Amino acid sequence: MSARTVRPANQDSAGPRILVQKYGGTSVATPARIRRVARRIARSRDAGWRVVAVVSAMGHTTDRLVALARQVSRDPPAREMDTLLSTGEIITAPLLAMALQEIGVPAVSLSGLQAGIRTSRSHTRARILEIDPTRANAELAEGRAVVVAGFQGFTESHDVTTLGRGGSDTTAVALAASLEAESCEIYTDVRGIFTADPRVVPEARLLPAISYEEMLELAAVGAKVMHPRAVEIGELYDIPIHVRSSFTEAPGTVITRSAGVEDRNRVRGIASEEDVAKVTVVGVPDRPGIAAGIFSPLADAGVSVDVIIQNVSREGVTDLSFTVPQADLAQTERIVRELSASIGAQGFSSDASVAKVSIVGTGMLGQPGIAATMFQTLADAGINIDMISTGEIRITCIVDRARTRDAVRALHRAFQLDVA
Amino acid sequence: MSARTVRPANQDSAGPRILVQKYGGTSVATPARIRRVARRIARSRDAGWRVVAVVSAMGHTTDRLVALARQVSRDPPAREMDTLLSTGEIITAPLLAMALQEIGVPAVSLSGLQAGIRTSRSHTRARILEIDPTRANAELAEGRAVVVAGFQGFTESHDVTTLGRGGSDTTAVALAASLEAESCEIYTDVRGIFTADPRVVPEARLLPAISYEEMLELAAVGAKVMHPRAVEIGELYDIPIHVRSSFTEAPGTVITRSAGVEDRNRVRGIASEEDVAKVTVVGVPDRPGIAAGIFSPLADAGVSVDVIIQNVSREGVTDLSFTVPQADLAQTERIVRELSASIGAQGFSSDASVAKVSIVGTGMLGQPGIAATMFQTLADAGINIDMISTGEIRITCIVDRARTRDAVRALHRAFQLDVA
Numbered sequence: 001m002s003a004r005t006v007r008p009a010n011q012d013s014a015g016p017r018i019l020v021q022k023y024g025g026t027s028v029a030t031p032a033r034i035r036r037v038a039r040r041i042a043r044s045r046d047a048g049w050r051v052v053a054v055v056s057a058m059g060h061t062t063d064r065l066v067a068l069a070r071q072v073s074r075d076p077p078a079r080e081m082d083t084l085l086s087t088g089e090i091i092t093a094p095l096l097a098m099a100l101q102e103i104g105v106p107a108v109s110l111s112g113l114q115a116g117i118r119t120s121r122s123h124t125r126a127r128i129l130e131i132d133p134t135r136a137n138a139e140l141a142e143g144r145a146v147v148v149a150g151f152q153g154f155t156e157s158h159d160v161t162t163l164g165r166g167g168s169d170t171t172a173v174a175l176a177a178s179l180e181a182e183s184c185e186i187y188t189d190v191r192g193i194f195t196a197d198p199r200v201v202p203e204a205r206l207l208p209a210i211s212y213e214e215m216l217e218l219a220a221v222g223a224k225v226m227h228p229r230a231v232e233i234g235e236l237y238d239i240p241i242h243v244r245s246s247f248t249e250a251p252g253t254v255i256t257r258s259a260g261v262e263d264r265n266r267v268r269g270i271a272s273e274e275d276v277a278k279v280t281v282v283g284v285p286d287r288p289g290i291a292a293g294i295f296s297p298l299a300d301a302g303v304s305v306d307v308i309i310q311n312v313s314r315e316g317v318t319d320l321s322f323t324v325p326q327a328d329l330a331q332t333e334r335i336v337r338e339l340s341a342s343i344g345a346q347g348f349s350s351d352a353s354v355a356k357v358s359i360v361g362t363g364m365l366g367q368p369g370i371a372a373t374m375f376q377t378l379a380d381a382g383i384n385i386d387m388i389s390t391g392e393i394r395i396t397c398i399v400d401r402a403r404t405r406d407a408v409r410a411l412h413r414a415f416q417l418d419v420a
Numbered sequence: 421m422s423a424r425t426v427r428p429a430n431q432d433s434a435g436p437r438i439l440v441q442k443y444g445g446t447s448v449a450t451p452a453r454i455r456r457v458a459r460r461i462a463r464s465r466d467a468g469w470r471v472v473a474v475v476s477a478m479g480h481t482t483d484r485l486v487a488l489a490r491q492v493s494r495d496p497p498a499r500e501m502d503t504l505l506s507t508g509e510i511i512t513a514p515l516l517a518m519a520l521q522e523i524g525v526p527a528v529s530l531s532g533l534q535a536g537i538r539t540s541r542s543h544t545r546a547r548i549l550e551i552d553p554t555r556a557n558a559e560l561a562e563g564r565a566v567v568v569a570g571f572q573g574f575t576e577s578h579d580v581t582t583l584g585r586g587g588s589d590t591t592a593v594a595l596a597a598s599l600e601a602e603s604c605e606i607y608t609d610v611r612g613i614f615t616a617d618p619r620v621v622p623e624a625r626l627l628p629a630i631s632y633e634e635m636l637e638l639a640a641v642g643a644k645v646m647h648p649r650a651v652e653i654g655e656l657y658d659i660p661i662h663v664r665s666s667f668t669e670a671p672g673t674v675i676t677r678s679a680g681v682e683d684r685n686r687v688r689g690i691a692s693e694e695d696v697a698k699v700t701v702v703g704v705p706d707r708p709g710i711a712a713g714i715f716s717p718l719a720d721a722g723v724s725v726d727v728i729i730q731n732v733s734r735e736g737v738t739d740l741s742f743t744v745p746q747a748d749l750a751q752t753e754r755i756v757r758e759l760s761a762s763i764g765a766q767g768f769s770s771d772a773s774v775a776k777v778s779i780v781g782t783g784m785l786g787q788p789g790i791a792a793t794m795f796q797t798l799a800d801a802g803i804n805i806d807m808i809s810t811g812e813i814r815i816t817c818i819v820d821r822a823r824t825r826d827a828v829r830a831l832h833r834a835f836q837l838d839v840a
Binding site: 031032034035038065068069071072073074076077079080081083084086087090091093094095096097098099101102108109111113114135157158159160 | 451452454455458485488489491492493494496497499500501503504506507510511513514515516517518519521522528529531533534555578579580
């Protein structure tokens with residue numbers, strides 16, 4: 001299957017179909033780029049679409065706002081931080097609406113509040129509860145392009161919230177669902193989703209299509225292009241998500257329910273993540289409740305534990321290894337130090353020089369040969385596998401961080417991902 | 421009368437009284453200045469006040485936003501411009517709330533919408549229609565300092581508006597009225613209201629008090645410290661407006677209903693304005709409706725005509741002179757050129773090198789000697805008076821612009837304004 005060509009479906013009595021386009025910070029970093037985005041939106045309208053554009057803050061605006069906050073507060077309160085950061089997107093939105101009007105496209109900007117994006121009260125990481133699309137629909141019906149400030153919403157009490165990482169993508173896909181859009185285009189500074197990071201593997205191939213499931217797994221294990229939240233919403237409401245570059249006309253990658261039958265038996269992509277640390281609790285008494293006793297306190301502290309391996313018990317004791325984000329290692333060590341005494345473990349060790357390398361693909365289902373190929377490939381490259389974790393459509397190995405790139409390249413060759 | 425000392429009145433069962441403080445762009449230009457403003461607010465709270473702070477955009481933020489708009493649009497649409505510019509104040513407000521919390525003062529920021537400031541739909545120059553103080557009162561009752569983004573409000577359809585020139589001052593005084601505050605302090609980069617511009621008259625004296633009426637007249641004829649809109653609201657709701665510097669502890673000037681009996685027979689202040697042009701329509705047939713025939717089209721074009729003089733008619737024709745802002749001269753000339761033919765005038769002339777010099781004071785009421793002193797003083801200084809216009813508490817002379825400063829200095833001496 002080639003990339004799904006996104007174009008208006010047969011126009012029915014409801015008028016032209018809706019296309020949501022999300023433009024990231026790089027795509028709107030300067031007034032000249034904002035003018036270019038306006039021309040792209042104009043072309044989509046000429047092609048028959050009603051367009052809703054969701055925009056991020058220009059370039060490094062968010063970083064500058066964070067720096068301002070740090071100059072007045074050592075620990076800026078979350079509610080005020082959200083109001084401050086939300087201005088980044090609220091600056092971009094009217095600028096794009098102006099640029100559109102300048103080239104003759106009627107347009108209106110909407111803040112998260114004006115776009116009806118109601119969220120939870122969890123400042124800095126709010127969840128969208130519901131979207132009231134009345135205003136956006138009314139503006140579209142008047143023939144206007146609608147520009148929505150991404151990354152933000154509002155609570156019942158009209159406080160401003162932000163959506164955390166992947167926020168503008170989430171705004172875009174959720175709006176697409178709420179407006180019953182035909183598709184959601186994510187314009188970013190890369191050309192789409194690749195079989196591996198092209199900076200690591202020069203022969204990495206652009207994937208014309210990938211399934212929600214595969215994209216979620218790839219994002220979870222290190223692929224940075226799309227945040228899993230937006231992909232989940234796309235899957236839930238069956239909104240095709242089209243990832244492409246705002247700097248070219250190339251088609252990019254479509255994330256959709258089914259990504260092409262002829263790739264069934266293939267690994268789809270390889271991802272790696274380097275900011276990972278491994279912790280091993282040594283000589284843990286093997287009795288019920290021990291794992292919960294270790295991982296509940298870590299969860300309470302907000303540490304997200306990833307790969308977990310428990311060795312086979314030997315003489316009533318076992319070793320328990322797990323990975324955490326490197327940024328959480330110091331906190332994890334503090335907690336585990338206290339715990340290992342109380343649960344009667346012999347001690348613990350940690351290793352901050354590991355990395356995760358994962359292969360993902362729906363074609364792996366029921367194909368045990370793929371795991372064997374992965375392990376053999378790494379062995380042939382002289383790369384030791386520290387831990388292994390498998391999901392339905394994913395296999396992850398923890399390896400020495402110094403060998404991450406070698407591992408990714410070897411696997412890319414072994415699974416022939418450079419071949420379409 | 422000395423400056424009214426602003427302090428909480430006897431505390432009644434309703435708890436401490438409310439003080440509204442407005443901090444202009446210079447006072448919040450940097451994070452360090454925002455921290456200083458936070459400390460000043462903390463001191464006001466220590467003195468027993470509930471504080472509502474209204475803030476402007478930091479330093480040159482608004483200019484930078486305008487420059488961004490000009491890079492995407494030759495003529496930025498007003499609605500989008502308002503949304504864009506409103507972010508300047510929405511950045512300052514949470515930063516100040518953060519700085520307050522950092523020094524232990526509970527605080528919350530509110531946008532114009534969150535503060536319930538509903539306005540007309542006239543973008544870029546909206547008028548406040550009503551303020552719903554529910555949220556601000558609730559936050560004050562919880563013991564929080566409330567920081568409101570100035571200069572902005574919202575329409576019934578939740579669109580963002582800005583209030584135009586003097587906007588943040590207007591927000592502050594209107595909020596003070598709506599919250600039944602004891603007083604409104606306007607913190608600015610000057611020490612208060614002076615008898616004349618201290619850059620022109622070094623011996624100009626700070627006025628400890630001035631009446632709303634006098635302040636309105638001074639502002640109308642060139643004093644830039646306070647915009648007339650805010651003063652009008654203060655007068656309407658009897659809110660004392662306290663103009664002072666955020667860089668000193670000096671008491672500044674209180675604008676209030678009655679500004680001290682012992683200054684009754686005095687000129688209060690002198691103002692001048694240099695961006696003025698004079699237009700004379702020559703040989704106008706002296707018949708009813710002629711003045712309306714000239715000034716209605718100018719009003720329709722948005723030209724604000726100021727001083728108007730019609731000479732005594734001679735042989736059925738007269739000359740009609742008036743002043744306009746210099747920026748409007750070209751447009752005025754276009755309109756008058758068409759008009760003078762249609763009304764049968766002989767022609768018109770214009771002079772873009774004049775200035776307005778005014779003396780203001782309630783003490784002038786029924787004191788004809790003051791006008792005589794003004795004219796004699798200018799004559800003694802060899803300054804020719806081009807036109808004269810008088811109000812109840814104001815006399816304005818149009819003079820050669822090159823002599824503006826000489827005129828102001830001579831009048832300051834003649835009326836002994838340097839003497840308290």
